[in-house]
Amino acid sequence: MVTTILGSGIAGLGAWYADNSAEIYEASDKAGGLCRGFEINSFYFDQAVHLSFAKDKIVRDVFDKTEQYYHHPFPYSWYKETWLRHPAQNNLFSFPTQFKIDAVKGFIERKGRENVTNFKDWLVGGYGEFLYENLFKLYNEKYWQTDLEKMDVDWIGNRIYQPDIDEVLYGSYTDETPNVYYASEMRYPKNGGYYSFIKEIADEAERQGKLHLNKKAVRVDPAAKTVFFKDGTQTKYDRLFSSVPLPEVVRMIDNAPEDIAKKAADLEHTGVALVSIGMKKTDFEKFWFYIYDTDIMAARAYMPSVKSPANAPEGCSSIQFEIYFSSKAQPPEEQATVENTLYALEKLGIATRKDVLFTDYRIMPYGNVTLLRTTEQDVPLITDWVKSQGITPIGRFGEWKYLWSDQSFLSGYNAVKE
Ligand SMILES: Cc1cc2nc3c(=O)[nH]c(=O)nc-3n(C[C@H](O)[C@H](O)[C@H](O)COP(=O)(O)OP(=O)(O)OC[C@H]3O[C@@H](n4cnc5c(N)ncnc54)[C@H](O)[C@@H]3O)c2cc1C
Structure with missing residues (x-):
């Protein structure tokens, strides 16, 4: 039984952790995907913020082998020439008086979120028109780079804090507000950057000759159970797990139906x-x-x-x-x-x-999948079709979900175990 994994980001490494006999094929010359960092003149940088707030035991067993710092998150916001404590909706203290009056009035008059189906209405309904126009719209348009009215709401969960009126008022009168960030502790390796959490798995796969770098998959023939690589080589598989971005996987499979190909091509990130x-x-x-x-x-x-x-x-x-x-x-x-x-x-x-x-x-090139309302409808159809071809999508871009690194690890791990 040959198990093949495409991609050696944390999802691919999670899959390999579940089955050490698998072969991993990675397009780049390094393992780690987004969780890999880089060094310049003895400075080490991750690729974007990367801190761990993993809770799951399987992930913690892996991550906790690495010596790490335990940080208590204390983020800030920069808004209109001022530093504010985060989240801004709880920390209006430093704003001009009229801004605070308009923000609080808008918050009191907010319409709520009943029957709300898009992100803009979710924000307006939960925080009021003034805070939406003067705060949330500004940041979220920068971050998501899309029309917020086209975005879905199911992904939000506890990612955006919802204060009650007492908290909004409290934060308008004083800057001594409690920390309400959704993770109370954030962990980070003492040495070697975020990648240290998963380096041992990648090193072990390499030691066993199971990690094949510079192997970009460009085509999959599900009938012949064969993956073709950019360098002209190919490999046969019995089981295939792919963390390659979903639209690219659909393009790689011979003869994808037109509607699936179109839906996949329309996905935004x-x-x-x-x-x-x-x-x-x-x-x-x-x-x-x-x-x-x-x-x-x-x-x-x-x-x-x-x-x-x-x-x-x-x-x-x-x-x-x-x-x-x-x-x-x-x-x-x-x-x-x-x-x-x-x-x-x-x-x-x-x-x-x-x-x-x-x-x-x-x-x-890939940061966040953009969670449009159409995405929520189309992704299950696309992934079901990919699965029907004997390919299991894993990871943030394989599953096309807004997964943290620990969730991406588990996405690979659980897919193989199942
Ligand atoms: C801005 C930002 C901040 C983040 N902050 C955090 C955080 O603080 N905490 C946290 O837990 N998570 C964070 N994440 C999420 C985390 O980075 C992802 O969940 C995780 O890294 C995704 O891993 P993956 O293996 O699914 O995908 P990737 O890391 O993208 O790995 C996919 C791998 O597949 C390879 N590949 C692609 N195409 C092919 C091909 N055709 N053939 C072979 N190989 C291929 C790629 O080279 C890559 O190595 C953040 C993400 C972003 C963008």
Whole structure:
């Protein structure tokens, strides 16, 4: 029985952890996918924020073998020239009086969420028109890069905090508000970045000769149970698990029905342009923060050197900005994006250009799957068809779901175990 896994991100490695006899084929020259980071001049950066709040025992058994820091999340927001505690809806204290009056009035007059079917109405219904227009719309349009009215609501869960009126009022009068972030503890490896959590699995697969790098799958023939690679080689399988993005898998399978091919091609996602900066200073420290103001392209930034001091050399610190773009658009132009990020660095009081040792710009073509209402209807149809071809989709982009890394690991692990 030959078990084949496409992709060695955390989902592919989770699948291999469940069955060590499987063969993994990875398009790039490194394992780890999005959970892999990179090093520049002794600075280590992850690919976007990456902290673990895994609860599941199977994942914790794997992650907890790595020496780690236990952080208590304390995020901030930058909005209208001011630092606010996060989430802003609970922390209106620093806003001008009229803003607070309008926000509280709007919150009291909110219509609720009964029968709400799209993200915009969910936000307006839950927080009121004023907070939507002046707060939520700004950030969410930057982050999702799509029309919020087209987005579904099922994915939200506890990801966006819903205060009651007492909490909104309390946060308008004082900045001493309780921390309501949805995870009370966030974990991060002491050394080697987020990838350290799964490095041992990848190393073991490599030691056993089961991890095949630089093997980009380009075609699958389900009838002949064969995967074809870009380098002209092929392999036969009995069971196939794929963390390749769902639209690409459909394109890879011979003779996909027209309606499935169309639905798959219509799926949207965001990519992320990362601007990573090494700084020769250590006096600014904010773990991570959200940026609402539209003169700044980045939606979010975090400091790798706060996640672990090992991520930056002595006397230095580091920061990484996340700039989102739609899969329907081109990635933002490098020079303008880096320039805008340096402008943000100065405007937010983080550092001056003289403190900057280097900037690095790179693109992650797949960041978040965009959870449109059509996506929620189409993805089950597409995945059912892919499964009917004997291919099990796994992971964030295989399943086309908004999965955290631990959920992606389990997606691979459970699929193989089942
Ligand atoms: C901005 C951002 C922040 C995040 N922050 C967190 C966080 O704080 N905490 C958390 O738990 N999670 C976080 N996540 C989520 C986490 O990154 C994902 O859930 C997880 O990394 C997805 O793993 P995966 O294996 O499914 O996909 P990927 O990591 O994308 O792996 C897929 C692999 O398949 C390979 N591949 C693609 N096509 C082919 C092909 N044709 N042939 C062979 N191989 C192929 C790719 O090279 C890649 O290695 C974040 C994600 C983003 C985008």
